[in-house]
Amino acid sequence: MNFPLYIAKRYLFSKSSNNAINIMTLIASGGVIIASAALFIVLSVFAGLKDYSLMFSSIVDPDLKIIPAEGKSFLFTEGDNSKLNTIEGIASYSKIIEERIIIKSEDKNLLATLKGVDSNYLEVTNIDSMVTKGNWISPESNDVVSGWGISNNLSFGILNYLKPLSLYVPKPGRGQASSVEGYYNSEYVNNVGLFDINEQLNNEYVFADIHLAKSLLNYKDNQVSALELKLKPDVDESKTRKQLESVFPNRFVIKNREQLNDALFKMLNTENLAIYLIFTLVIIIALFNVIGAIMMMILDKKKSLNTLFNLGTESKTIKSIFFWQGSLMTIVSGIIGVVIGLLIVFLQQSFDLVMLTPDLSYPVRLNVFNVLIVLTTILALGIIASRIASQRITRKLIQS
Numbered sequence: 001m002n003f004p005l006y007i008a009k010r011y012l013f014s015k016s017s018n019n020a021i022n023i024m025t026l027i028a029s030g031g032v033i034i035a036s037a038a039l040f041i042v043l044s045v046f047a048g049l050k051d052y053s054l055m056f057s058s059i060v061d062p063d064l065k066i067i068p069a070e071g072k073s074f075l076f077t078e079g080d081n082s083k084l085n086t087i088e089g090i091a092s093y094s095k096i097i098e099e100r101i102i103i104k105s106e107d108k109n110l111l112a113t114l115k116g117v118d119s120n121y122l123e124v125t126n127i128d129s130m131v132t133k134g135n136w137i138s139p140e141s142n143d144v145v146s147g148w149g150i151s152n153n154l155s156f157g158i159l160n161y162l163k164p165l166s167l168y169v170p171k172p173g174r175g176q177a178s179s180v181e182g183y184y185n186s187e188y189v190n191n192v193g194l195f196d197i198n199e200q201l202n203n204e205y206v207f208a209d210i211h212l213a214k215s216l217l218n219y220k221d222n223q224v225s226a227l228e229l230k231l232k233p234d235v236d237e238s239k240t241r242k243q244l245e246s247v248f249p250n251r252f253v254i255k256n257r258e259q260l261n262d263a264l265f266k267m268l269n270t271e272n273l274a275i276y277l278i279f280t281l282v283i284i285i286a287l288f289n290v291i292g293a294i295m296m297m298i299l300d301k302k303k304s305l306n307t308l309f310n311l312g313t314e315s316k317t318i319k320s321i322f323f324w325q326g327s328l329m330t331i332v333s334g335i336i337g338v339v340i341g342l343l344i345v346f347l348q349q350s351f352d353l354v355m356l357t358p359d360l361s362y363p364v365r366l367n368v369f370n371v372l373i374v375l376t377t378i379l380a381l382g383i384i385a386s387r388i389a390s391q392r393i394t395r396k397l398i399q400s
Contacts, residue, residue: 003317004317004318004320004321004323004324005324007321008320008321008322008323008324008325008328009324009328011297011301011321011322011325012325012328012329012332016297016300017300018300020296021293021296021297021300024289024292024293024296025293025297025329027289027293028286028289028290028292028293028329029290029329029332029333030333031285031286031289031290032283032286032287032290032329032330032333032334032337032378032382033333033334033336033337033340034286034337035279035282035283035286035337036283036333036334036336036337036338036341036374036378037337037338037340037341037344038279038282038337038341039276039279039280039282039283039341039374039377040337040338040341040342040345040370040371040374041341041344041345041364042275042279043272043275043276043367043370043373043374044341044345044364044365044366044367044370045362045363045364046268046271046272046275047364047365047367047370048362048363048364048365049268049363050268050272051363051365052363053264053268054257054261054264056130056197056198056201057257057260057261057264058257059125059126059127059129059130059197060125060127060130060197060201061125061257061260061261062094062124062125062228062229062230062257063229063230063231063237063256063257064228064229064231064237064240064241064244064254064255064256065226065227065228065229065254065255065256065260066226066227066228066229066244066248066252066253066254067225067226067252067253067255068225068226068251068252068253069250069251069252069253072099072225073097073219073223073224073225074223074224074251074252075220075222075223076095076222076223076224076227077222080248083247083248084227084247086247087240087243087244087247088232089231089232089235089236089239089240089243090229090230090231090232090240091123091230091231091232092120092123092124092229092230093120093124093227093228093229093230094117094118094120094121094123094124094227094228095117095118095120095210095224095227096115096116096117096118096121096210096224096225096226096227096228097114097115097116097210097213097214097217097219097224097225098113098114098115098116098225098226099113099114099169099213099216099217099225100112100113100114101113101114101167101168101169101206101216102167102168102169102184103146103150103154103165103166103167103168103206104154104165104166104167104168105154105155105156105163105165105166106155106163108153108154108155110150110153110154112146112150112204112205112206113204113205113206114167114169114206114208114213114216115205115206115207115208115213116207116208116209116210116211116212116213116214117207117208117209117210118209118210119139121228122136123230124228124229124230125228125230127195127207130195130196130197131145131193131194131195132148132194132195132196133158133193133194134158134159134191134192134193134194135192135193136192136193137192137193137207137208137209138192138209139209140209140211141209141212142187142188142189142190142208142209142212143189143190143191143192143208143209144165144167144189144190144191144192144206144207144208144212145191145192145193145194145195145206145207145208146191146193146194146195146205146206146207147194147195147196147197147201147202147203147204147205147206148194148195148196148202149199149202149203149204150202150203150204150205150206151191151194153203156191157191157194158191158192158193158194159190159191159192160190160191161190164188164189164190165188165189165190165191166186166187166188166189167186167187167189167206167208167216168184168185168186169184169185169186169216169217170183170184170185171183171184171185171218172218185216185217185218186216187212187215187216189208189212195207210224237256241254241256276373280377280381283377283378283381284381287330287381287382287384287385288385290326290329290330290382290385290386290389291326291385291388291389293329294322294325294326294329294386294389294390295389295392297322297325298322298389298392298393305318305393309395315393315394315395318393319390319391319393320390321390322386322389322390322393323386323387323389323390324386325386326382326385326386326389326390327379327382327383327386329382329386330378330379330381330382330383330385330386331378331379331382333378334374334375334378334379334382335375337374337378338371338374338375341374342366342371345364345366346366348361348362348364349364349366
């Protein structure tokens with residue numbers, strides 16, 4: 001058996017004759033337990049918040065989106081359609097036209113984004129499930145579905161045929177027009193539904209049939225802004241991307257759901273990293289207690305160490321004893337803290353102990369990767385702290 005490890009375990013699990021050292025050891029161990037449990041809980045909370053934030057994105061955003069490498073639109077020919085259908089991983093796709101517009105209701109105007117979609121759009125996304133009032137648009141109609149934010153800002157509802165909405169888009173070209181109508185293409189539309197996803201989308205998007213969008217923008221029949229793709233279950237996304245890139249070389253930019261929401265992902269990842277660093281600092285502070293407890297233990301065991309030294313034990317071996325003791329203390333405390341954190345997260349998932357709103361529990365997610373992060377952090381910092389404390393042992397100290 002490893003002699004320093006054997007002695008370290010004896011020291012770790014046996015009480016000292018000095019009660020103050022026992023109390024200090026418990027405080028040091030308790031600090032590591034609380035800090036590691038807190039770090040795991042916070043990481044689980046952020047994982048839950050990330051899932052909650054992206055839950056609505058998964059309803060609106062496709063698995064993959066194809067946009068032109070240059071310009072705002074492209075021609076999607078029958079040949080392109082045939083090539084796309086040869087890729088086995090694609091379950092369905094929808095043609096999209098997207099453009100900034102001016103929406104007018106009586107004397108109020110508002111900038112918004114018009115998203116013209118075809119009949120396959122509901123196979124690619126579940127946007128119709130987020131329509132909380134009214135219905136989804138009818139094919140080849142002048143119906144639109146607006147966000148609640150746009151509806152509130154312009155004071156309109158649904159199916160108000162006496163109060164139609166107007167959509168305006170600047171006409172392409174140069175020169176001076178003879179009237180205001182000469183600057184804009186316009187269409188009268190009727191709002192048939194209101195969707196509620198999140199504040200940003202509610203204040204930005206208006207959905208319409210793709211034929212209405214083409215008419216408003218003077219697009220050709222096969223001219224679109226993007227293609228949105230739904231992949232088959234268990235399909236390798238990276239493999240499908242490579243197939244798309246080989247079929248349409250250098251024509252398109254292909255983005256997945258994470259890339260479509262890169263700002264949101266960056267914000268969540270940055271916040272997660274910041275919280276991790278803050279709680280790592282808390283763990284470092286807690287480990288100062290471990291250093292202090294080990295040094296107190298060294299002073300308490302001076303007679304025993306002197307005996308070991310006289311029996312021929314090298315000072316290097318004696319240092320290893322307290323290095324292992326500190327390492328074991330932090331590892332055991334870290335495991336206990338993670339177990340406590342797992343229990344709290346499990347109870348939150350099962351019984352909704354903490355509520356975000358009266359109807360929504362605080363989101364958390366159990367993640368094996370977070371367990372590894374916490375244990376690795378505790379192990380690394382515990383080894384450093386134990387090394388610092390054990391290096392205080394010198395021959396002079398042992399023999400004094």
